[in-house]
Amino acid sequence: MSDRKHRIAIVGTGGIANAHAQAVTSLPERASLVAAVDVDLDRAKEFAAKWDIPAVYPSLAELLAAGDVDLVHLCTPPSSHVPLAAECLAADVDVLVEKPPTLSLDELDSLLDAESKSAAQVVCVFQHRFGSGAVRLRQLAADGVLGRPLVALCNTTWFRDDAYFAVPWRGTFEVEGGGPTMGHGIHQFDLLLSILGPWQQVTAIAARQARPTKTEDVSMALVTFENGAVASVVNSLVSPRETSQLRFDYENATVELEHLYGYTNDDWTITPAPGTEAVAEAWSADLEDVPSGHTAQLAAVLDALTSGEPAPVPLVEARNTLELAAAIYASAFTGKPISRGELLQGTPYAHRMGGPGAPWSSTT
Template identity: 80%
Template sequence: MSEKCRVAIVGTGGIAGAHAGAVAALAERAELVGAVDVDLDRAKEFAARWNIPATYSTLTELLATGQVDLVHLCTPPSTHVPLATECLAADVDVYLEKPPTLSLDEFDALIAAEEKSAARIACVFQHRFGSGAVRLRELLADGVLGRPLVALCNTVWYRDDEYFAAPWRGTFDVEGGGPTMGHGIHQYDLMLSILGPWQKVTALAARQARPTQTEDVSMALVTFENGAVASIVNSLVSARQTSQLRFDCENATVELEHLYGYQNADWTITPAPGHEAVEAAWSADLLDVPSGHTAQLTAILDAKAAGEPTPVSLSEARNTLELAAAIYASAFTDKPIHRGDLAPGTPYATRMGGPGAPWSA
């Protein structure tokens, strides 16, 4: 590998700009060497904007050059598995946009492909990497906050009917699901990175207002192996948009409110009576690293340089995707789902929506 990590962006639509910006912010460590899009004119326009020297209409052409170390895969979700598998076969690492796959079975197929490769996949869950989330995990691990008891996770956003005019949006077969898969997944992934493995979920989902095959609202009650309990709300019909997380621990309440990304100022900490020292522990030497693709890419490059496992690995991300599948399974069967219930080949492992949402009939 060259001194700088050679990065290519595959899929030059809306989210690709965030990826290019992250590479540009780390120019001393990484460089953009290629852009790929089935629409070559769009790839060329993107390349001109970000000073990328080469464009391709297929991933195969890019990989054939042998001049790339890391592919940022920014294509629609239905293409993730075949394209990521092609990268793995060429022993090229992947930074994979969310949702990583359309189903749990697809995700497990990706894990199997990775096991045969020297390359590794990192899933885009960038909210784990802001300094506030890092500090929260540290204080929980050190026992400063005591046990986590109760958590709230709300992704309440607004998308109008026009947003769903794109034929792949609001579908299980192409997008993978509604706000549970495509929007709230970032917030509850952050919650899971803090609270660890979940145990059981009871959920409901509804199509309240939007012209979709999927839900536009879901709600879930979740229990965790460590004894914590949490509620999760994912919505696309909420006029005042916000993303909220709250963790009530034995010694303090820690809260985060933002929209699409956070900084330290978006966090608040309220010590329980007698535990005022927690506030000083929170703020001590705390850097202000915003959440985002740059923060996660920094962690990926650090791991590559040190020969350590990539963050967030497929094995880590599976906990998140299994919860998404379980929310749909519980909502559509009206039954609680335990982690591990969704065996390979069963309806909600094969497809997030299983046989279909109740309203699809």
């Protein structure tokens, strides 16, 4: 690999931008922060001073015009992702976009179209795929060590109080894209999908149990997969004991993960089925300990950019995850099962995650 250092700019200097800055500064031999961009120039200057960033711009257009950047990290509110990513693509600059990458399937498809006309690519932040535990699980599953996948559980049970929803861009389909299904649980069920592969059909419910939001604060889904596995997915913002849990029951072992916002190897357990004790040895053999997080994903992205390969996770792959989110809303609000591929371009739940609106929207 080349030892060229990648020049990175962060656009949007709110809370999540610090995780991105930490990731870049954790890889000093491979990347450097060259610019910070924010419509609030004072906030951008404060962020730049904190992370020793040499240049500050009030707009992405001015950053791109300066021409001194290889990779843009988009850390802005979700509704701005598509237009800003399109600007980067038009300038042939690669872009790493925070979740959710777009607010709808139609938006994602429009960005795929823009990407097809550019020399650059859009990469989506789904950092839980990149911890060493998830990498090992995918490896053992692909090698057939675990046998067939049978049952999975995916729970994102978090807590956000009323004040959390006072931020203007939270709690609406128009600006945030949805509630915990889109903004919180999406990380866990993206990891689920990265392991179990294409989903087939979903039956779901959604509810507004307690929070002042126009979206759901809870959703629950039953998902079937092309490989025959079945899974339950819970996304909640009303759960005082916060946890993120995944469980995979294979023929030869149960593999479990419990963490909150990121995991290490210590957060995984493996329980072999009777007579398959060697599975545990296969799990632990020479297993390095790489925590999940932005640093792990950025390292993988830089590997790909350096070698000229497509970077993980590309838009086309992230579409599988975003389509499941859309299908959860469509099933919950229509009361019908939704199959993958059913939400065609221009139809209500492809155009907007909430479709015509949540059942309670007329009362808010």
